[in-house]
Amino acid sequence: MPLQRSNPLSGRVTVFEEFGLRSSIMINGNKVRLCDKNLTNAVNDYAWRIDPELARLDAAPLLNISFTEYLPNYASELHHPPPAKQQFAILTSNGKHIGNCTYYDINESKDEAELGLMIGNRNYWGKGYGTDVVTTLVSYIFDKTNLKRIYLKTLKSNQRAQKCFNKCGFTPYEHRSSNRPSFVFMELYRTKWQQNKDKNDDESKKE
Numbered sequence: 001m002p003l004q005r006s007n008p009l010s011g012r013v014t015v016f017e018e019f020g021l022r023s024s025i026m027i028n029g030n031k032v033r034l035c036d037k038n039l040t041n042a043v044n045d046y047a048w049r050i051d052p053e054l055a056r057l058d059a060a061p062l063l064n065i066s067f068t069e070y071l072p073n074y075a076s077e078l079h080h081p082p083p084a085k086q087q088f089a090i091l092t093s094n095g096k097h098i099g100n101c102t103y104y105d106i107n108e109s110k111d112e113a114e115l116g117l118m119i120g121n122r123n124y125w126g127k128g129y130g131t132d133v134v135t136t137l138v139s140y141i142f143d144k145t146n147l148k149r150i151y152l153k154t155l156k157s158n159q160r161a162q163k164c165f166n167k168c169g170f171t172p173y174e175h176r177s178s179n180r181p182s183f184v185f186m187e188l189y190r191t192k193w194q195q196n197k198d199k200n201d202d203e204s205k206k207e
Ligand SMILES: CC(C)(COP(=O)(O)OP(=O)(O)OC[C@H]1O[C@@H](n2cnc3c(N)ncnc32)[C@H](O)[C@@H]1OP(=O)(O)O)[C@@H](O)C(=O)NCCC(=O)NCCS
Pocket: 054, 057, 058, 117, 118, 119, 120, 124, 125, 126, 127, 128, 129, 130, 131, 132, 153, 154, 155, 158, 159, 160, 161, 163, 164
């Protein structure tokens, strides 16, 4: 299955100084921009963490604290991000915050990391945004780091997520159903990503 074609800006990274204190990252996809998270994302993030359907789809515990209790930890993580984790807000081309994505458990000895994403705003499900996020983030990771393998997991029942990851080149490597709920584990190696990219570039040149 061919990977989604990218525009000339896809995967390109803009690094700029924010208030002269630290650099901020913006990665451009076709439909989305991936940006460093900031405090303006907290309201949406909280709303998505207390949403029972999103918690179920993400196989995550439902948050059970008030926004006032949630905010200090949120701000603290923004200022002191965990070292083995990179997270981004997903913005539409108009700058609307619709979800989040991350790569984490970055293991430099195994050259691998786990990828996660959630589009919290239901109006953007099933319209190609997830595919663009994954394609853009994977290109960023393989372009900017030495990682060789990216893996992820999703619920076996989550067909939309599996279809999205499949379109981005991920293939299942393990089904674990001994425990409830059942998960599908998927992976993408740098070598396969590069092959798909070269193939798409060749097809673009022929057109
Ligand atoms: C999972 C998720 C990231 C996918 O992103 P998305 O933007 O919805 O996905 P895309 O539109 O890029 O691709 C989804 C594909 O599944 C198809 N699809 C949509 N709804 C479907 C459904 N209920 N069952 C099966 N396939 C479905 C779409 O048609 C599309 O395929 P196509 O391009 O061949 O038509 C997003 O829906 C999401 O975050 N959902 C809520 C939380 C969640 O599921 N979290 C778990 C993530 S591991």
